[in-house]
Amino acid sequence: MTSYSPRVLGPLSPNSAPHSVGSKWKPATVGADASSVYKLVRLESMSVYWNPYCDRGRLDTEEAQEGWRALMADTLNTMAVSEERLEFLVKPLSAKLKVILNLSPERTVPHLLADLVLQDTSVQLSRQQYLSLVHAADSFSRMKVNSQYRKYRPTVEPHGNAAKWWKYAYTCIVEKTIRPYSWERIKEHRRRYREYRAEYLTFLEDPDQKVELLDKLKEMEDGLDATGILLAREEAKIEVRGL
Known part of the structure; x- marks a missing residue:
């Protein structure tokens, strides 16, 4: 086999x-x-x-x-x-x-x-x-790992196209381990974090707008990771409790 x-x-x-x-x-x-x-x-x-x-x-x-x-x-x-x-x-x-x-x-x-x-x-x-x-x-494990890099993957065979595949490897490393920690990315992440925290604070304080804010919060969550979402929610809850 x-x-x-x-x-x-x-x-x-x-x-x-x-x-x-x-x-x-x-x-x-x-x-x-x-x-x-x-x-x-x-x-x-x-x-x-x-x-x-x-x-x-x-x-x-x-x-x-x-x-x-x-x-x-x-x-x-x-x-x-x-x-x-x-x-x-x-x-x-x-x-x-x-x-x-x-x-x-x-x-x-x-x-x-x-x-x-x-x-x-x-x-x-x-x-x-x-x-x-x-x-x-x-x-299946490799497919799961490769799914996050699929958008960078060349559409040609490796044989005879070494330059494209080396660029693919370079792009994967840069996009996943270097650029996320650039100053521009950090500022963008902090901006999304603060906006999400403010919206979630409104969500907690104003029950009348909960239905309208739910869709907006879900849309904003697409730009944050799970850790950022949880931290923003906890900060908003602490502020509501006045701690």
Whole structure:
């Protein structure tokens, strides 16, 4: 398995449709004036699979991209994808979910009751699945980090475009670790901080304007970090209390 190989994963639940039943959990029709609704959901052969490696050739074809529904149906019928058997994390299990919806306007009774009966099941994790999960988690972590630099990222391949990628690295460092602490940025941050603090003070002192100020405060919060917002609010609260 390589870190660039496609992963195939997902849940399987061939039969999981809810059914209307009566109070004795037998099939029934719900009347228009019913005060309670009973639903029974049977989960038959529900499972979770994760194939750490799948043949890229079949998945990259034009036929697979246009007929992905047929490919998924074929996977369900054969329990295999690209002629490779599904590797289950959670082996097929059966469960029964009973749900009671109370339509009464009274607040003294629960409006939703659920009872799940789950039969014995087994969970297994192979070495290849574990490594694939680690690679996937690392990929998502890198995507999260890269999201803040995406606007600086070149649209060309690194090979043959070294200058653009070096500029990309330079820009990321400068914009995130140097320019935020320039005098111009500091003054701008302090200006936004003082304006937000003043608006929040008005928000606390004048209840009649709370609705109008909420939208303005939310808009101003986009230009501040969480620490600045919390500090500005605490300063405003202290001033209101006269401390």
